[in-house]
Amino acid sequence: MLHTQGCKDYGTNVVAGVTPGKGGQDFEGVPIFNSVLEAVKATKGKCFNDFSPTSICCRCNNGGCSCKNFPLIVAITEGVPVVDRVSGVDFVNKKGCGLIGPNCPGIITPGQSKIGIMPGAIHKAGGIGIVSRSGTLTYEAVGQITRVGLGQSNPYRNRR
Incomplete structure (x- = not known):
């Protein structure tokens, strides 16, 4: 929970x-x-x-x-x-x-x-979608992108 x-x-x-x-x-x-x-x-x-x-x-x-x-x-x-x-x-x-x-x-x-x-705290809203097979590498990529002032978006788009 x-x-x-x-x-x-x-x-x-x-x-x-x-x-x-x-x-x-x-x-x-x-x-x-x-x-x-x-x-x-x-x-x-x-x-x-x-x-x-x-x-x-x-x-x-x-x-x-x-x-x-x-x-x-x-x-x-x-x-x-x-x-x-x-x-x-x-x-x-x-x-x-x-x-x-x-x-x-x-x-x-x-x-x-x-x-x-x-961890929500490392994310920043923006335009870069990140898709990865590794949770740890995802966090690292997000952290680095956020540290340089860029933000991320949700890359998932439902096909309906």
């Missing part, structure tokens, strides 16, 4: 959390649901941030994509086997979803909102 709180503190409108068996509870004003499908039906959420363990990451992502009009999944989970990634990407593409990850630090629109684990 640390990263969820960090997203909220940065300005992200977090409308739900999902933890099987914990539905009906509340965390810092955020309702908790037992499944992604329940959460989306109740809140009309548009993005799913996956912090699930490796063993259930693809199953969670597939559950998220089963929801109609669910445009984006951000999968933070590390260690997802390549074969599972390939089948997961195929599944989300067939469902018309976008997928960032797995094993990514998330996505940020500097000064507005973030989904994931990036």
